Amino acid sequence: MMLRLLFALLLLCGASPSLADTVWLLNGDRLSGQVRLFDGGTLLLETEFGGIVRINAKSVATLETRQRMVIRHQRWRGRKQYATLRAAEQPGRVTLVTHGEPFTVALADLYQIMPTRKMLEDWIWRGNVDFALDFQRGDTDIDDRDIMVLTDFRHNNWRHNLRGEYNREYKDEVRSIDNYLAQYSLDYFIDRNWFWQGRLQYRRDDIEEIARRRSLGTGPGYQFWDNELGAFSLTSLLNVDDYEYADGGDERTASMAVRWDYNRFLVGKTLEIFTNGEIGVPLSSAVSEKLDAQAGLRFRLTSWASFNIRAEWDRVVGDGSINQRRYTLGLGVAW
Structure with a gap:
């Protein structure tokens, strides 16, 4: 009985509030969900149909997010940038939208993407x-x-x-x-x-x-x-x-x-x-x-x-x- 209750709570708490991010793959497929992490050559996308989906970064053409993300670039020497992501026209690239002008970078040059952690909400x-x-x-x-x-x-x-x-x-x-x-x-x-x-x-x-x-x-x-x-x-x-x-x-x-x-x-x-x-x-x-x-x-x-x-x-x-x-x-x- 306790195990059934635990699993029920996990299912309720694991429900995604709003899935608005999009990932385009090189084979033409498009996936919708919430980008949870891009790290170690793997993209984690939380979907309504399959939970957490692991995607090889080499298969990603571009992606787009509605949420603000923490971005780390190979050439930024440990510094991080806060931006939303927009789909780029060229495969293998993504556009970063910050408070300044949008700029496009290669996905291969990004070694980490993760959502910002809200401290005072939810x-x-x-x-x-x-x-x-x-x-x-x-x-x-x-x-x-x-x-x-x-x-x-x-x-x-x-x-x-x-x-x-x-x-x-x-x-x-x-x-x-x-x-x-x-x-x-x-x-x-x-x-x-x-x-x-x-x-x-x-x-x-x-x-x-x-x-x-x-x-x-x-x-x-x-x-x-x-x-x-x-x-x-x-x-x-x-x-x-x-x-x-x-x-x-x-x-x-x-x-x-x-x-x-x-x-x-x-x-x-x-x-x-x-x-x-x-x-x-x-x-x-x-x-x-x-x-x-x-x-x-x-x-x-x-x-x-x-x-x-x-x-x-x-x-x-x-x-x-x-x-x-x-x-x-x-x-x-x-x-």
Whole structure:
């Protein structure tokens, strides 16, 4: 039931508002949709009839957009231009319309085209759900289940971030791993890059020495970029951390932490590199170090399905210690 509801929401949120861009191919065909990205020799066009369509840039004669795009040219030395695109008469060329005079360039000289990201309009919802199942039968029977959910909602100056994890493993019907995590953070953007974050996190582990961890933190962050090709941000937090141990003890401490969140799409958005995590130093506690990090790859099988490889490291050093490293392979959905 939950999976059906999730897919229904994805279909509703994935509906395109207004498809007004046009792509002409060298074979004479014409496609209508929304240009999502031109990068790595691939044009991504979102259509009403087929979702995201990948087009080899060598097959494109010209294109036209109603939306304002970010343009990067081979000869502009890293600088970018903002323009709408108009069809050119000669195949293999396109006309850029800026605040000045229109000028025509070769498509082969453009290495990147992407829509401008509207900061203060509309809802933006993105996320991933990754599943990993492992069943082994032999001298030792292993049943392993892992689920991770990462999603964020953005509207006006506010961004809501949700993260959830569930990990359980049995070896010969004996639990060897049993934990889950829930995290919510709220960002308020002061300008296009700077934001202030408040974060609440809860972890429970029925196997390790530290049975429960609660963390409440706040601090400034900086968004280096956030576009169709990915995002990168750093956040510094002042946290209040509560630890409950399996033997019944507990402890409260303050800590300073740095969080990072990075993802980058390659090869026409077919491959995604990602890493996120937090490293913290308690200010006064028997806990001397904590690290929560993950990194991996996602390979897009379709516009919404992916194959993922992920490595995780959860480490706490102190009176009660945790040092878990996990490596998973699985499937997921993205939107």
